[in-house]
Amino acid sequence: MGPLIPQGIIPMGWDFVIALLIGIAFGFILEASGFSSSRNITGVFYGYNFVVLRVFFTAVVVAMIGLQYFDYFGWLDLNQIYVLPTFLSPMIVGAVIMGVGFIIGGFCPGTSYTAIAIGKIDAMVFTGGLFLGIFLFSEFFPFFEQFYYSDNMGNITIGEFLGISNLMFTMIFTAIAVIAFYVTWLIEKRVRKNHEEYKF
Amino acid sequence: MNKNYIILMSMLLVLAAGLLLLPEKNNTKQMNPEELMWDIVQPTRYVTTDDVAKSIIEQDPLLMLVDVRPESDFQDFALSGAINLPLEGFASDDTRAELDYPKKNIVFYSNDDLRADQAWVLAKRLGFNNVYVLRGGLNQWIKTIIQPVEPAQTASAEEFSQYTFRKGASLFFTGTKLSTTATTKESVVVTRKKKSSAVAGGC
Amino acid sequence: MNQIINSSDRPRYINPYFGGVLLGLLLLLTFYITGRGLGASGAIKSAVVTTVDKVAPQHAESNTYMKSFISDDHSPMYNWLVFESFGVFIGGLLSGALFGRIKKLRIEKSPKISNKTRLIAAGIGGVLFGIGSQFGRGCSSGAALAGTASLSFGGLVVMLFMFGTGYAVAYFFRKLWI
Amino acid sequence: MHVHELNPKKTLVTLTLFVIIIIIGLLTLSQPRLVYKMDMKQSVDLALNNQGFVDQTELSDLLKNPGQNTVLIDIRDTYQYGRGHIPGAENISAVELLSEDNLKRIADLDAQGIKVLLYGNTLTEANGPFMVLRQIGYNNTKVLIGGYQFYQRLESSKGDSSKQISCVPDQAEYNYAEIAKSNGTVTEGDSPAKKPVVIERKKKTNAVAGGC
Numbered sequence: 001m002g003p004l005i006p007q008g009i010i011p012m013g014w015d016f017v018i019a020l021l022i023g024i025a026f027g028f029i030l031e032a033s034g035f036s037s038s039r040n041i042t043g044v045f046y047g048y049n050f051v052v053l054r055v056f057f058t059a060v061v062v063a064m065i066g067l068q069y070f071d072y073f074g075w076l077d078l079n080q081i082y083v084l085p086t087f088l089s090p091m092i093v094g095a096v097i098m099g100v101g102f103i104i105g106g107f108c109p110g111t112s113y114t115a116i117a118i119g120k121i122d123a124m125v126f127t128g129g130l131f132l133g134i135f136l137f138s139e140f141f142p143f144f145e146q147f148y149y150s151d152n153m154g155n156i157t158i159g160e161f162l163g164i165s166n167l168m169f170t171m172i173f174t175a176i177a178v179i180a181f182y183v184t185w186l187i188e189k190r191v192r193k194n195h196e197e198y199k200f
Numbered sequence: 201m202n203k204n205y206i207i208l209m210s211m212l213l214v215l216a217a218g219l220l221l222l223p224e225k226n227n228t229k230q231m232n233p234e235e236l237m238w239d240i241v242q243p244t245r246y247v248t249t250d251d252v253a254k255s256i257i258e259q260d261p262l263l264m265l266v267d268v269r270p271e272s273d274f275q276d277f278a279l280s281g282a283i284n285l286p287l288e289g290f291a292s293d294d295t296r297a298e299l300d301y302p303k304k305n306i307v308f309y310s311n312d313d314l315r316a317d318q319a320w321v322l323a324k325r326l327g328f329n330n331v332y333v334l335r336g337g338l339n340q341w342i343k344t345i346i347q348p349v350e351p352a353q354t355a356s357a358e359e360f361s362q363y364t365f366r367k368g369a370s371l372f373f374t375g376t377k378l379s380t381t382a383t384t385k386e387s388v389v390v391t392r393k394k395k396s397s398a399v400a401g402g403c
Numbered sequence: 404m405n406q407i408i409n410s411s412d413r414p415r416y417i418n419p420y421f422g423g424v425l426l427g428l429l430l431l432l433t434f435y436i437t438g439r440g441l442g443a444s445g446a447i448k449s450a451v452v453t454t455v456d457k458v459a460p461q462h463a464e465s466n467t468y469m470k471s472f473i474s475d476d477h478s479p480m481y482n483w484l485v486f487e488s489f490g491v492f493i494g495g496l497l498s499g500a501l502f503g504r505i506k507k508l509r510i511e512k513s514p515k516i517s518n519k520t521r522l523i524a525a526g527i528g529g530v531l532f533g534i535g536s537q538f539g540r541g542c543s544s545g546a547a548l549a550g551t552a553s554l555s556f557g558g559l560v561v562m563l564f565m566f567g568t569g570y571a572v573a574y575f576f577r578k579l580w581i
Numbered sequence: 582m583h584v585h586e587l588n589p590k591k592t593l594v595t596l597t598l599f600v601i602i603i604i605i606g607l608l609t610l611s612q613p614r615l616v617y618k619m620d621m622k623q624s625v626d627l628a629l630n631n632q633g634f635v636d637q638t639e640l641s642d643l644l645k646n647p648g649q650n651t652v653l654i655d656i657r658d659t660y661q662y663g664r665g666h667i668p669g670a671e672n673i674s675a676v677e678l679l680s681e682d683n684l685k686r687i688a689d690l691d692a693q694g695i696k697v698l699l700y701g702n703t704l705t706e707a708n709g710p711f712m713v714l715r716q717i718g719y720n721n722t723k724v725l726i727g728g729y730q731f732y733q734r735l736e737s738s739k740g741d742s743s744k745q746i747s748c749v750p751d752q753a754e755y756n757y758a759e760i761a762k763s764n765g766t767v768t769e770g771d772s773p774a775k776k777p778v779v780i781e782r783k784k785k786t787n788a789v790a791g792g793c
Contacts, residue, residue, distance in 0.1 A: 003438030010436065016486045018436055023490015024497065025429050026441055026544075031498035033422030038511055038525075040416075042580045044566075045573035051419040056548065058212075058423020062599065063430040063552035065215050070435065072222055073606040082439035084540055084550040086557030091546075094538025095561040097531050099568025103576050105528015108543040109536065110443035112529075113488060114495025118504045120511055122525040129529015130444065134451045136530065137537045141468035148538065157554045166554050167219045174216035178209045204589045208420060211596050215603065233615040233717050234679055240709035241675050277757035287629055291622040314751040317705045318628035321712045325617070325624070333705075339754045346760060374761070421592040428599060 006080050031114040038106025038115070038122065045103060047191040050184040057177040064170050086161075088151040105129065230325055239324060246335040247307055249344045250362065253369040256280060264304040268319040269311060279309065279341070280373075287315055290322045299328050309334035309341075345369050415502050430552055437483070440549020444542040446488035447533065448472065452479040513580050524579055539565075615679065618718035627715055633723040635698055637735060637748065640725060643698070644668070651696045654678070656707055657729070667700065667732050675710040684719070691721040700725035700732070704750055726750055 004010045010018070033055045034040040043049025070076035102108060107115060107126045115123030141148070159166035231239075239245065255263040256279070265282035267274045274284040287310075289295040299306060308316035308323070308331065316333045323331045334341070343349075348366035351359040416422075433441055452472045456463040456479065463469045472479050499505040512521035536542040539561045541550060547565060550558015619627065626632070635643075643651055644667075653670035655662050662672040677683060687697055697719075701707035704726050711724035725732070727748040 003434060004436045006438040015437070015483060019483045019486035020490040020493075022429065022433050022436075022441070023487035023492075024494040025490075026426075026487070027491035027494020027496075028498045029422050029426045029429060029494070030491070031495040031504070032417045032502065033419055033426075034416035036495060036499065036504065039513070039580055042573075045569050046577065046581055048581070051416070051422075054419035055423040055426060058420050059426035059430060060548060060552050061212055061216070062424055062427025062596075063434070063549075064554065065212075065219065066427065066431040066599070066603075067434060067553065068219055069215075069603050069606060070431070072219075073610055075606065076435055080438055081434055081553050083553055084546060084555035084557045086555065086560065087540065088557075088560065090538045091540060091557050091560050092564050094535045094540070095546075095564030096568045097535030098539060098542065098561075099535075099565045100572055101528045101531030101533075101535055102543075102565065103528075103569050103573055104524050104579070105532060106525065106580070107528070108443070108532065109447065110441075110488075110491055110542070110544045113443065113491045114498070117492050117495030118499035119506055119508045121508050122510050122512070122521055125522045125525040126529040126532075127447070129526040129531075130447045130533040130536075131451055131529075132526075133530035133533020133535075134444070134448050134537060135455070135533075137534045138451060138455070138466055138468045141466065145467065153556065156556045158551075158556050158559050159554065161556045167222075169554070171216045171220055174212055178213060181205075181209065202589060204593055205420075208589055208593055208596060211593075211600060215600065218603075230617065232613050233617065233713050237676050237679050237710065237713050240713065273753075277761055287625065290628075291620075291625045310751055311753040312751040313705045314708060315628075317708050318712065321709050322621070322624055322628065325716070326621070337751070338757055342755045342757065342760060418589050418592055420589055421595065424592055424595045424599070428595070 003076060003080055026110070027114050027117070030111055031118065035111040036115040036118050036120065036123075038111075038120075041108075041111060042103060042106050047184075047187045050188055053180065053184055057180060061170075061174050061177050064173065068167060068170060083155040083157060086151075086153040086156050087149065088153060090148050090150060093147075101133075231327055236321070236324055240321070245320065245332055246313075247332045248335050249341045250365065250369075252279070252307060252309075252334055252341075253345045253366075253373070257369060257372055262303065262305050264301060264306045266299070266306055266308050266319070267310070268308050268315050273311075277338075279338075282309075285319075287319055287322075290319060290326075296326060299323060299326075299331075302330060304330060306331045307334050308332070310337050312337045312339055346373060426548075427552075430549060433549075434553065440545065440553060441487065442484045442541060442545035442549065443488055443491065444533070444536040444545060445482070445484035448537070449479045449482045449485050513578065515578050521579070524576075615717050617716050619716045624712070624716055627712065631750065633711065633715065634704075634750065635723050635725050637726070637731070640732065640735070650694065651698050651723075652690060653698050653700070655729070656699055656701050656710055661702070665729075665733075667729065670700070678710060678714065687714070687719050687721065691719065696721050696723050698723045698725055701728050702730055703728040704731075 005012065005015060005018075030036070034051050035055070040049055041052050044052040067076065067078065067081070071078040098108075105126045107123055109127075109130055112123040112126045112130070116127060153161075157166055159169050162169060252263070252265070254260075256265075263281070265279050267278050267282045267284045268287045269284075270286050270288075271284055274282075274286075278284065283298070285295050285298055306323070306328065308319045310316040310319075313333055313336055316337060320331055320333045336343070345366055348363055348370060351363055430441060433439070449472070452463065452469045455466070455469060456473055463473060496505070510518050510521055512518065516524075532542065536546075539546050540557065541547075541561070543562075543565065546558050547562035548558075551562050552558075617624075643653075653667055655666045655670040655672045656675045656678070657666075657672070658674065659672060662670075666672070673683060678687075690697060697714075699707045699711050699714075699722060701710075704724065706728060707724045711722055714722040727734075727750075731748050
């Protein structure tokens with residue numbers, strides 16, 4: 001059956017309507033979960049608010065489990081799902097840069113859009129920065145073009161890399177997530193005892 | 201900690217563990233035996249030597265000839281542009297990758313058509329839908345294309361036009377043999393099927 | 404833990420696990436319908452390419468990176484992710500309106516820093532995130548969230564290194580937040 | 582603790598919905614009726630080793646003492662079957678072979694140690710159905726080399742001991758490389774190897790795919 005659009009079950013013309021609807025749902029969930037506040041988000045790094053970790057891990061676990069059940073039931077062909085290709089070293093470098101950007105800026109692109117929606121000036125500046133960053137990247141692209149395309153491992157899945165089945169990885173990942181939920185709950189309780197001010 | 205959270209976490213764990221407990225799925229990418237049987241009885245899975253000759257002469261970019269005979273036989277003689285995938289290799293994933301040209305018409309051939317037919321059944325089971333068998337194989341190729349027999353005087357006009365084509369084809373294949381064998385190895389370059397066409401880096 | 408704080412100045416958010424389950428299901432639905440995951444930074448990339456293409460078409464054409472996103476058929480803005488990101492904005496607006504979070508323009512920061520510091524930090528963070536997301540083939544939603552959920556190894560790498568770096572350098576930027 | 586974190590009921594409800602969807606999926610999961618019992622490697626071996634191929638000697642033996650331990654099945658269409666078939670053969674089309682009843686019968690025959698010999702006009706015609714049955718685990722199926730055409734030739738040459746009729750599947754009837762080298766100027770009869778073939782071919786004019 002699925003995915004519906006690549007299989008031609010839903011005509012391509014609906015593509016953008018669906019994109020808009022999915023975006024609205026995405027934005028709503030992000031904002032309602034508290035991702036429009038940068039201090040909420042960065043709380044994950046200081047132990048006073050683990051909302052990012054909770055939302056993120058729960059979402060990944062649910063989607064990951066769901067995808068594999070759907071594939072098993074024949075509802076969705078996992079082979080037709082876009083698997084992000086892996087370029088190991090550029091991706092590590094990119095992730096490290098994003099990590100620093102995350103802690104300094106306090107947003108990531110998706111959350112900054114929702115923060116703009118509720119009137120945060122810092123989010124607007126952040127988005128402007130994103131624009132500038134991507135522009136700079138494009139301008140200086142020739143300097144690191146070779147690096148950008150290096151270490152191409154293709155559309156490799158986690159299971160393939162680790163040499164275990166993807167089902168097994170899903171189980172391990174879920175277990176890690178649940179442990180993380182418990183540990184962060186303990187941490188949050190302790191940190192909050194010491195701090196009084198969390199009005200965001 | 202609220203009891204509901206414990207239930208919540210247990211549900212997630214049970215769901216994930218459930219994945220591991222699922223009975224081994226027979227590979228759904230493989231065609232199920234009933235469908236395979238339906239396809240086996242379709243005469244359209246055969247192509248004639250005339251069709252293939254025509255495609256080769258017209259340099260049909262969609263044609264992909266696969267020789268399923270052992271490598272030594274392939275070295276001795278092969279149709280122009282053919283690649284060699286001996287039947288022995290059909291158990292390996294590499295062969296699978298070699299056949300992964302969903303847009304092409306893959307034609308198996310062997311001396312007769314038995315090996316090609318076996319290759320066809322295996323490829324079809326593996327989920328390749330665009331495969332065909334060269335009816336009569338190389339024996340038929342020689343009989344009809346390389347050494348065509350003139351039809352009797354009473355034969356229909358169609359048979360004569362077919363004969364004329366075959367005579368021409370015979371000349372084409374034997375006369376230009378030297379030049380075609382030289383290019384045999386570098387068969388047609390095609391782009392592999394990508395997992396998806398989505399834009400890279402789209403976040 | 405049992406004390407229920409219900410002061411009106413406290414923002415009301417949904418339970419993060421609820422948000423997570425909803426987001427997971429949405430992601431699943433997105434995969435089911437479109438065959439790919441969610442994303443966010445791609446829209447800015449389209450905006451950059453469009454702007455450069457408008458202002459200096461020749462420059463855009465000569466840039467090897469931007470060139471790959473320019474097509475003669477339609478504007479780079481005519482892109483799935485652009486529509487999706489616009490939806491994200493509307494979704495944020497709806498949720499903000501529903502929970503009463505849409506107020507006048509404001510800056511959120513630690514009381515220890517000035518507005519100017521916060522804005523400069525936000526700008527620098529944005530630039531870094533912009534550059535990083537191009538190397539990482541996606542940002543936290545495209546690579547880390549959707550990538551990991553679709554079991555892409557690259558997605559997992561981005562997620563681990565992004566959060567790992569965050570923790571590694573968090574100490575140095577604590578003044579910005581607490 | 583945040584206020585919102587005290588109430589995970591909605592979360593539970595949503596997740597339960599998700600679980601219900603998955604349970605529905607599990608319940609409606611249709612197990613395919615037929616599954617391959619052989620893996621690819623076994624299937625390739627089956628093909629390469631000509632397992633289950635019945636040759637002329639076996640066929641002659643079989644025709645001498647019919648009905649003992651082999652059931653003959655003609656997979657061609659009814660019209661062709663009506664025009665002539667091997668004595669004692671039943672007419673079951675390839676697709677019908679996979680019906681519940683027929684599969685059960687094949688399994689029962691197997692339990693009694695009886696083989697099932699399939700044939701079509703040629704070996705290739707019956708090869709596909711044979712391979713399917715073998716791959717789904719019916720190991721008492723066999724297939725006739727040369728098919729009905731070969732049987733006819735065998736019959737017509739009966740008593741004529743001078744004629745040696747043999748049939749080897751997928752054999753090269755020509756030296757292809759020789760022919761290719763001879764640059765197209767091959768005339769009838771200049772190669773002794775192909776002479777009998779040419780004669781043979783003229784005899785059986787209705788044969789589409791040559792060979793045996």
